[in-house]
Amino acid sequence: MVETIRKDVFQLPPENPIAAGHYLLRTTVPDSSNHYLNQILIKDDVYSPKPNSQCITGVVRSSGLLGNISDGDIGVVNANGTLRVILSRNANHNTVLVTERCNNRCLFCSQPPKERDDDHLLVQAGLAIAAFQSDDIIGISGGEPLLYREKFLRFLDFVILHAPSTSLHILSNGRAFSDTGFASEIAKRCQDTSITFGIPLYSILGSNHDRLVGAHGAYRDTINGLINAGNLGIPIELRIIPTQQNYKDISTIVEFSSRCLSNIVQVSIMNLEPTGWAKNSWHNLYLSPSSYLDDLRNGIEAAIEASLPVCLFNFPLCHIPEDLWPYAVQSISDWKNYYPNECSQCQLKSKCPGYFTSSRGKFHHPPRRIEQCVNGT
Amino acid sequence: MRMLPFNFDRLDSGSIFLSNVAGFHSCLDQSEFDEFIESSATSNRTLNDLLQSKLFVSDNDNLDATQAALSSALAKKLLGELEFRPIFMIVPTLRCDHACNYCQVSRANAKASGYDLDPNAISIIVSTIKRLSPPPYKIEIQGGEPLLRMDLIKAIYDQAESQLQPGNFELVITTSLSLMDESILSWARNRAVYFSTSLDGQQEVHNANRILPSQDSYERLKHSVKRILEELGANRIATVTTVTRSLLEAPESIIEAHLELGINEMFVRPISPYGFANTKPSTEYSIAEYMTFYEKLFNTIIKHNQEGIPLVESSAAIHLKRVLIPGYSQYADLKSPSGLLLNCVLFNYDSKVYGSDETRMLQRVIGDIDFSCGEVNSLSLVKNDLYQKLISSSFNLVHPGCETCAYQPYCGSDPCQHISLMGEPVGDKSLSVFCHYHKNMFRFLLDRYYSHPPTRNILKDWCHG
Amino acid sequence: MEIRELQKSDYTEWVIRNTLYWLTPYSRWQLSDSSTHWIIQFESPSNDLFYELDKLLNDYTLRENVMEKTSTIREAITLNVLKSIQQRLEA
Numbered sequence: 022m023v024e025t026i027r028k029d030v031f032q033l034p035p036e037n038p039i040a041a042g043h044y045l046l047r048t049t050v051p052d053s054s055n056h057y058l059n060q061i062l063i064k065d066d067v068y069s070p071k072p073n074s075q076c077i078t079g080v081v082r083s084s085g086l087l088g089n090i091s092d093g094d095i096g097v098v099n100a101n102g103t104l105r106v107i108l109s110r111n112a113n114h115n116t117v118l119v120t121e122r123c124n125n126r127c128l129f130c131s132q133p134p135k136e137r138d139d140d141h142l143l144v145q146a147g148l149a150i151a152a153f154q155s156d157d158i159i160g161i162s163g164g165e166p167l168l169y170r171e172k173f174l175r176f177l178d179f180v181i182l183h184a185p186s187t188s189l190h191i192l193s194n195g196r197a198f199s200d201t202g203f204a205s206e207i208a209k210r211c212q213d214t215s216i217t218f219g220i221p222l223y224s225i226l227g228s229n230h231d232r233l234v235g236a237h238g239a240y241r242d243t244i245n246g247l248i249n250a251g252n253l254g255i256p257i258e259l260r261i262i263p264t265q266q267n268y269k270d271i272s273t274i275v276e277f278s279s280r281c282l283s284n285i286v287q288v289s290i291m292n293l294e295p296t297g298w299a300k301n302s303w304h305n306l307y308l309s310p311s312s313y314l315d316d317l318r319n320g321i322e323a324a325i326e327a328s329l330p331v332c333l334f335n336f337p338l339c340h341i342p343e344d345l346w347p348y349a350v351q352s353i354s355d356w357k358n359y360y361p362n363e364c365s366q367c368q369l370k371s372k373c374p375g376y377f378t379s380s381r382g383k384f385h386h387p388p389r390r391i392e393q394c395v396n397g398t
Numbered sequence: 399m400r401m402l403p404f405n406f407d408r409l410d411s412g413s414i415f416l417s418n419v420a421g422f423h424s425c426l427d428q429s430e431f432d433e434f435i436e437s438s439a440t441s442n443r444t445l446n447d448l449l450q451s452k453l454f455v456s457d458n459d460n461l462d463a464t465q466a467a468l469s470s471a472l473a474k475k476l477l478g479e480l481e482f483r484p485i486f487m488i489v490p491t492l493r494c495d496h497a498c499n500y501c502q503v504s505r506a507n508a509k510a511s512g513y514d515l516d517p518n519a520i521s522i523i524v525s526t527i528k529r530l531s532p533p534p535y536k537i538e539i540q541g542g543e544p545l546l547r548m549d550l551i552k553a554i555y556d557q558a559e560s561q562l563q564p565g566n567f568e569l570v571i572t573t574s575l576s577l578m579d580e581s582i583l584s585w586a587r588n589r590a591v592y593f594s595t596s597l598d599g600q601q602e603v604h605n606a607n608r609i610l611p612s613q614d615s616y617e618r619l620k621h622s623v624k625r626i627l628e629e630l631g632a633n634r635i636a637t638v639t640t641v642t643r644s645l646l647e648a649p650e651s652i653i654e655a656h657l658e659l660g661i662n663e664m665f666v667r668p669i670s671p672y673g674f675a676n677t678k679p680s681t682e683y684s685i686a687e688y689m690t691f692y693e694k695l696f697n698t699i700i701k702h703n704q705e706g707i708p709l710v711e712s713s714a715a716i717h718l719k720r721v722l723i724p725g726y727s728q729y730a731d732l733k734s735p736s737g738l739l740l741n742c743v744l745f746n747y748d749s750k751v752y753g754s755d756e757t758r759m760l761q762r763v764i765g766d767i768d769f770s771c772g773e774v775n776s777l778s779l780v781k782n783d784l785y786q787k788l789i790s791s792s793f794n795l796v797h798p799g800c801e802t803c804a805y806q807p808y809c810g811s812d813p814c815q816h817i818s819l820m821g822e823p824v825g826d827k828s829l830s831v832f833c834h835y836h837k838n839m840f841r842f843l844l845d846r847y848y849s850h851p852p853t854r855n856i857l858k859d860w861c862h863g
Numbered sequence: 864m865e866i867r868e869l870q871k872s873d874y875t876e877w878v879i880r881n882t883l884y885w886l887t888p889y890s891r892w893q894l895s896d897s898s899t900h901w902i903i904q905f906e907s908p909s910n911d912l913f914y915e916l917d918k919l920l921n922d923y924t925l926r927e928n929v930m931e932k933t934s935t936i937r938e939a940i941t942l943n944v945l946k947s948i949q950q951r952l953e954a
Binding site for chain 2: 226
Binding site: 400401402403404405406408419435438461465466468469470472473474476477798799802826827828829 | 881884885886887888922923925926928929930932933936937939940941942943944946947948951
């Protein structure tokens with residue numbers, strides 16, 4: 022098992038089983054109930070009596086779990102007795118999945134969609150965010166969160182009302198914004214709290230975008246959606262994932278965004294993540310950054326020219342030349358982030374995004390020596 | 399595939415420059431261009447993809463999205479250029495120690511009276527500036543020769559410091575530097591004060607244009623620039639070069655002058671064709687003659703760069719930025735609608751407020767029309783509907799001659815120049831000096847940019863610098 | 864003084880008028896027509912003038928070609944611009 026930066030799944034001890042569901046995890050005995058979620062108390066292994074508190078619905082004795090959570094984290098207990106921490110105060114990013122349904126079929130989808138109706142996830146996500154009461158950003162992902170239209174608006178209303186200091190970063194394909202009426206409803210809510218939408222655009226060649234997202238007509242919706250959303254004042258983080266099919270399009274996507282779109286608050290160029298469907302066609306998709314450096318540079322240059330903030334996500338520093346380091350950010354969520362042994366000597370480790378745990382084995386591109394930065398070379 | 403609207407122009411190297419309303423551009427060779435016009439596609443697949451990505455052509459499936467993108471880009475561009483982001487100019491005095499034969503600004507004799515700003519007006523001017531726009535503020539002190547009234551400049555700075563807050567503004571003094579002295583230097587040292595000066599060539603050329611009774615304009619300038627560089631640093635001084643007939647023959651002279659002074663950046667432009675700028679026919683020349691001069695100048699500057707002397711010519715940078723950098727509209731003289739009032743508010747010595755340096759000069763020539771927005775005490779940007787008329791008639795998108803021009807998305811509009819020369823704001827572009835100059839600059843610079851990669855890299859640096 | 868006659872079947876009025884617009888700096892001109900020809904009278908003919916004339920006729924014919932292929936799209940863009948501006952102003 023590879024050591025991730027933060028462990029997020031725990032097997033619960035078999036005694037005192039906890040019913041499946043979402044819980045607010047406590048390390049101290051609370052003095053009031055949280056009306057969003059039931060609370061469970063996490064204790065170390067040493068025996069101690071169950072506290073006499075109405076607020077606590079169960080106790081878990083696990084020093085492993087206790088050492089990895091903070092008071093007020095949110096966990097989900099499954100029927101098979103595992104607990105997954107979904108919102109953590111120690112995490113570098115927190116993301117909540119609100120649906121597994123999607124109207125795109127991206128060739129490299131990291132969270133392959135399912136067809137079944139799952140609108141209960143939106144309700145649970147709302148409760149979890151409200152119970153968590155963070156003043157930080159929480160990511161909302163799917164599937165396609167906006168597929169539930171009206172229900173998604175209710176979800177936003179709930180979060181705005183019950184977790185007013187929480188900011189949201191919502192990953193969407195933007196197609197729903199091609200409906201101007203719906204886009205206006207979202208725009209209204211953007212006035213009430215800090216919401217940014219992360220929307221991917223893979224090419225300005227419609228057929229190329231459609232092929233990569235596996236849906237005919239997606240480009241049209243996404244372009245109309247991006248135009249509407251930007252014009253209405255919805256903040257957009259534009260996301261580009263270079264693959265063998267679209268690495269040449271990076272700078273034209275950036276120029277298009279700067280000339281035709283408004284309210285682009287950031288352009289993120291993201292190294293492909295070897296999970297989900299990306300693994301199936303990895304060899305037809307993935308391209309080592311070293312083979313498209315000029316395209317990458319031109320894209321970054323186009324963004325800088327247009328005063329668009331630009332970031333490189335998920336690029337280990339030793340895979341890109343030094344002039345691009347200032348744009349690389351530590352972007353991989355800690356529960357799926359690791360550094361191979363080779364990295365232990367690297368002086369840049371603390372600044373480096375590192376690797377996806379999923380990039381082990383045949384998907385792994387080993388760290389390379391950065392001459393001036395490695396001890397003892 | 400469906401062709402989308404675009405304009406084109408032929409560059410000297412034989413390439414054809416294409417642009418569209420969204421501001422995208424591309425260069426094709428003759429055969430690619432012929433193929434494209436004929437069948438909306440070339441035989442080069444990579445080029446076709448590029449033309450599609452830049453919205454010169456669309457696949458039929460996505461035509462509505464592409465149209466929406468072009469509309470959105472045009473809307474974004476128009477709203478961007480309509481933004482009110484003025485530089486504030488203040489004229490403390492119209493008096494000047496120089497008596498240049500082509501003075502661009504009307505001037506008064508150094509000893510004359512009645513041409514100075516009332517000190518009591520300064521506080522109202524600065525509060526008006528504060529009221530008109532949010533920080534940061536750029537305040538340009540114009541003349542006459544403003545250093546004749548250093549006391550007023552200091553008062554303006556002090557008012558700005560108290561009303562606008564330090565760090566929120568900078569003061570640019572436009573001066574011949576003939577009256578520069580050590581006390582001004584030490585005053586400027588810890589203040590956000592910058593100097594802009596005219597440099598017309600080396601000693602002989604400069605002194606022939608910039609006429610002081612003592613005939614030593616250049617020597618004084620040289621000494622002052624040296625002191626500014628020593629005491630304040632290179633970022634505190636900028637030059638403007640107005641090309642006169644005597645310089646036309648000797649482009650190297652202006653480069654030598656800058657090198658002699660230790661300044662790497664120059665800003666070279668043709669003499670203003672306004673009726674009041676060139677009173678004698680001897681100073682006149684055609685834009686064709688100017689471009690011959692400019693080409694020589696440009697080539698020499700590029701040669702210096704290749705030899706390691708990083709000279710920059712800002713007119714070139716401005717023209718290229720308009721093409722290459724989406725949303726670049728910071729230069730008031732090259733945008734459409736015109737930068738009149740939107741990008742400049744001028745407070746004249748007589749308390750009148752104008753929408754540009756040129757309008758206050760037009761006022762001196764054409765006395766029977768009121769070009770002002772009233773006095774600073776009773777300022778109204780809408781009371782004088784002249785500005786509304788001028789601005790609304792300065793959208794080059796719909797001007798005859800511009801609507802089929804490939805440089806229209808990047809070019810500007812100068813209703814005042816057209817009024818001064820043709821009596822109406824739109825102008826016949828076939829006779830317009832504004833059109834000739836800018837069209838030829840775009841044509842020349844883009845040709846160099848695309849036909850000569852080493853030059854392109856230098857030009858890129860100028861645009862990003 | 865020199866007269867050029869151009870066949871109406873070769874050039875539309877749009878091409879002729881746009882071409883003549885840019886010839887003013889070279890020579891004064893006067894346009895008249897017969898049922899089959901455009902008749903242009905140039906006051907000060909020169910090589911430069913006729914070089915420019917031919918170039919402009921050619922380029923404006925190409926431009927007309929592009930205009931014809933794109934005229935409906937051109938109109939759609941103009942209409943959408945107002946919609947787009949409105950949307951931004953309301954945001």
